[in-house]
Amino acid sequence: MSRRGHRKWRNESDSTVGVVMATSILAGVELGGTKCVCVLATPTGEILAQERVDTLAPDVTLPQIKAILHQWFETRRDISALGIASFGPVDVDKASPGWGKIGQTPKAGWTGVDIVQELSAGLGVPAVLDTDVNGAALAEMRWGAAVGLADFAYVTIGTGVGVGLIVDGAPICGFGHAELGHMRIPRVAGDTWPGSCPYHGDCVEGLAAGPSIISRSGMRASLIATDDPIWTLVGHAIAQMLHNIVLSATPRRIFLGGGVITAQPQLFPIIRRELQASLNGYVSSPELDRIEEYITPPGLGTLAGPLGPIALAAALAGQATRRPAAVA
Structure with a gap:
């Protein structure tokens, strides 16, 4: 893969207001499909404060987030940058007139919002702005299990399916960010369910994301039995996406996170098995030979998402890295 197709986000994503100091405090907002998390943290990833807001209509959710941010900024004077990691699609190209705006999203009312x-x-x-999954990937690279890795993928399966594909130390980017969760894939033989994606029907997100699982089964992922046949279908869809990622980007590791995976960790062996069957021995590497280590949970666990916007903000000054302590 050409290294020229990814974004040098460290130098291009910041606005021109203010100066970031290496000893300052950072604020972040993770805008997710179900919830938004506001975070106040040190440059080393130590979380000082954290507030959750439900993702509802923008005229409900955004005022709540702004109230939290303004309270923090009024209380302390050492906050020097704001990182925003958002659900997509979102315009992350600073040269675009639409930079900072949400694109065509199925989330009612959010299309066109200048976050x-x-x-x-x-x-x-x-x-600084990037996608929520790119932010989580960069947090893993700064403080988590991807420390020392320049080429890896962070996959989240939750309200949507997103991939933070890191190549040569930065997220890939052309005219926009990657949307690998919407790729078309081969289906399990005999499975004719149309999928739930309003744009593509049976893309990966339409087959494996939380809303698609509810649409197909009538239940939330966390309530479905671990041996239900639906997990073979979900695992197959995710593995087919990973097949394409492995062959196109050859990442040295793939991290799987998100609410569906967290609720149903038995998906890991299903996905590993389905990926090996799909690749069918065509490619080999020491990484793939250790499949349990190759496809693995994120090192930061559920902190990867909230620390994503902090990683973005920290990068504005190239600030020091250290693995954060666990936060309750």
């Missing part, structure tokens, strides 16, 4: 302007207005600090 950077909405959240950073009046704070007087630089703001």
Whole structure:
């Protein structure tokens, strides 16, 4: 894969307001499909404060987030940057007139919302934007299990299916960010369920994300028995996506996170088995030979998402790295 197709996000994503100091505190907002998490943290990833807001209509959710941010900024004077890691699609190209805006999303009311302007207005600090899954991947690279890795994938299976594909130390990016969760894949023979994605029907997200599982089974992923046949279908869909990622990007490791995986960890052996069967010995590497280590949970666990926007903000000053202590 050409290394010229990824974004040098460390130098291009910050706004021109303010200066980030290496000893300052960082603020972050993770905008997810189900919940948003506001985080205040040190440059080494130590979380000082954390607040959750449900992802509802933008005129409900954004005022709540802004109230939290303004309270923090009014309380302390050492916050020097704001990181925003958002569900997609979102315009992450600083040269684009639509930079900072949500794209065509199935989330009602969010299409076209300028989240950077909405959240950073009046704070007087630089703001940096990327996708929630890219943010989580970069947090893993800075503080988690991807420390020392320049080429890896972070996959989240939750409200949507997203992939943070890191190549040569940065997320791949052309005219926009990757949307690998919407790729078309071969289906399990005989499975004719149409899928739930409003744009593509039976893409990976339409077959394996939380809403698709509810649509197919009538139950949330956490309530379905671990031996239910649906997990073979979900695992197959995810493995087919990984097949394409392995062959196109050859990542040295793949981390799987998100609410569906967290609720149903027995998906790991299913996905590993399905991936090996799909590759069918065509490619080999020491990494693939150790499949349990190759496809693995993120080192930061559920902190990967909330620390994503902090990793983005920390990168504005190339700040020091250290694995954060666990936070309850």
